[in-house]
Amino acid sequence: MASGTAPTLTITLRNASNSSQVYVYVTGLALDNDTRPMFLQSDGRTIYYPASPAGVGTPLSADVSIALGAPGSARDITIPRIAGGRVWFSIGAKLTFALNPGPGVVEPSVSNPSDPNINISWGFCEFTYNSDQLFVNISCVDFISIPVALTITNTSGGVQSVPGLPANGLATIINALRQQAAADGRPWDKLIYPASGTPLRVLSPLKLLDSRSNAWDGYWDNYVNQVWNRFSSVDMTINTQAAAGNVTGRVANGQLNLGPAGTFNKPNARDIWTCSEGPFATGSNAARNAVIPRLAAAFNRSTLLLNTTHFPNGSTPSDYYQNATTNHFSRIVHQTMKDGRGYAFPYDDVVPDGGADVAGTAFDASPSNWTIAIGGS
DSSP: OOOSSOSEEEEEEEEOSSOSOEEEEEEEEETTTTTEEEEEOTTSSOEEOOOOOSSTTEEOSSOOOEEOOSTTOEEEEEEEOEEEEEEEEEESSOOOOEEETTTEEEOOOSSOTTOTTTTSEEEEEEEEEOSSOEEEEEBOSSEEOSOEEEEEEETTSOEEEEOOOOTTHHHHHHHHHHHHHHHHOSGGGGGEEEETTEEEEEEOHHHHTTTOTTTTTTTTHHHHHHHHHHTTTSOEEEEOSSTTOEEEEEEETTEEEOGGGOEEOOOOHHHHHHSSSGGGOOOSOHHHHHHHHHHHHHHHHTOTTSSOOEESTTOOGGGTTOSSSSOHHHHHHHHHSTTSOOBOSTTTTOOOTTOOOOSOEEEESSEEEEEEEESOO
């Protein structure tokens, strides 16, 4: 395979926590082996390709937990090219993965109360390492828990870093969510998952719907109505930042008509949290598919009632989340991150033309090392 990247990459795992029980797991699809599901084994080098089992929930046949040393220690592991990769980490106990026929990997869940990992402190970061580049990000789309920091060093010595949460970041987020719940009476405090009284993680608003389907009923209604009223008399323009260019339209007969992108019904809370249901469901219309991330991001960030009518341009991160009705989970996550960057909802990577990344991503075409610091110190 022709490549600008090496067939393998060294990852340095640093224990930046105060625990000597930190475990790491690497999962993904092996790009140089027919995109087969794979794990790294406990030695941090040997690849485990699970076979398709006869039944669901079958245990793995290899040890895939990579133990780190004492606080402050570091360990190198080696990965092949991987798509859809995740580096998982837990503190205090090992995680349980399983297999379904396929094989399909049964990953830890934060919304399944019967999951064996539900009362373990764990998290993950996401990556792709292919022939073009290493791409990494800190993901908070489903939940946030253990602080993690990412650093890419390239073959020329250049460095990119995503510092993530401080060591007390989770506690800071929890306190802010409780304050928000007290201020507006909405279930922000229900995002906090307490295991035996000690909060382990904070769920996203979307994940709360898995256990409380009506938790956000009506939350966005007033804001959506104001948006629809505004754009019934003035034009909205979405810069698709793609081949469709700018698409412009207004609300008529209860629908937002954006020309080649089609019409959009009013979104409800679930539509806005998912960014992929109702009017935000993608399909075969390329212009519509390009509008959806930008419109969904504008709702989550509550920028649609600002002076601008041209989205995502016309606003900066200082304008985000200023309305009383907004994605306060995302607001609080961003204000707690050391540099304000973190992937807090599905289209948090949408930025205005020329805007800086706010999603906590980093990428390089010639990486020599990727360092992951777990724990926030």
